[in-house]
Amino acid sequence: MASFDKTFNSLRRRFEEDKQPIPPVTLGATSKNGSFRYMKCFEKESDDAESNGVHWLASSTKLVTTIAVMQCVERGLLNLNDDIAKVLPEWKDPKILTGFNEDDEALFRPAMKAITLR
Structure with missing residues (x-):
């Protein structure tokens, strides 16, 4: 999933250049048969793939x-x-x-x- 990480990091840099904070985001996907799994947490300063952080969802x-x-x-x-x-x-x-x-x-x-x- 390197291409996704590259895209996200590009967006993160753009936000940082504009001095706008990017909110913590956790993305996950699993194929129906379980052969594909992706989980990544993008936080302010670091990426922690094992994150179990709590995010504010509001009306999402x-x-x-x-x-x-x-x-x-x-x-x-x-x-x-x-x-x-x-x-x-x-x-x-x-x-x-x-x-x-x-x-x-x-x-x-x-x-x-x-x-x-x-």
């Missing part, structure tokens, strides 16, 4: 989750209009926050409709 997983859900919809495994409780039973009988009482305790009412993927 929303795109991946959306793609996975839509693939399940395409395959007929999920329906966007079905009650999500079929997949996530803990979301059965959802409650809607309506406010707080004088003791700052949350007040809820039962939801009128089921939560769906749509």
